[in-house]
Amino acid sequence: MTERTTADTGQDExxxxxxxxxxxxxxxxDNIDAAIVHMLAxxxxxxxxxxxxxxxxxxxxxxxxxxREQIERLRLLAENARLDPAFAEKFLNFIIAEVIRHHERIAGV
Ligand SMILES: C=C(O[C@@H]1C=C(C(=O)O)C=C[C@H]1O)C(=O)O
Known part of the structure; x- marks a missing residue:
């Protein structure tokens, strides 16, 4: 069996x-995820x-x-940033649904 050295392959590098x-x-x-958490908070x-x-x-x-205004605005921002606007819309809708849940709880609905 022939042995492959580091010099042969450079694989280690x-x-x-x-x-x-x-x-x-x-x-x-990790830094971006931390920023997202702080922004969301x-x-x-x-x-x-x-x-x-x-x-x-x-x-x-x-x-x-x-x-509707926010989603329209976010979709445009996403397009300009080369982020999938459908993903941006889904993400915002996810957050808004949670916010509405909080508002209903505060109002005692
Ligand atoms: C924060 C609000 O309440 C809700 C949550 C929204 C949001 O999270 O951006 C937007 C509209 C409302 O359905 C608001 O009315 O501004």
Whole structure:
């Protein structure tokens, strides 16, 4: 059996480079995920205040016209950022559904 040395293949260097790149990219992914969590926490702080305001003034928990505007706006932003607009819409709808649930709870619906 012939042995393959590092010098023959350079595979060890490729592996080391791949590991470094993977660690670098995952470091950025971790930072981005942390930013998303912090941004979402701030957004929910605002929407909780909106929920209290709506409950106080007997306004409905959901505002479909406002949601349509936001979705339209987010789809355009996504297109410009080369993000799938359908994904952006799904993501926003997911968040809004949770917000409406909170508003209903605050209003005691
Ligand atoms: C936060 C609000 O309440 C709901 C939640 C929304 C949101 O999360 O962006 C948008 C519209 C409403 O259905 C609002 O009316 O502004």
């Amino acid at each position: 490729v592996d080391a480079h791949a590991k470094e790149e993977l660690a670098r990219l995952r470091g950025s992914i 701030e957004r929910f702080k605002c929407t909780q205040e909106v929920g209290r305001l709506k409950a106080e003034f007997r306004l409905p928990p959901a505002d479909p016209a406002r949601e």
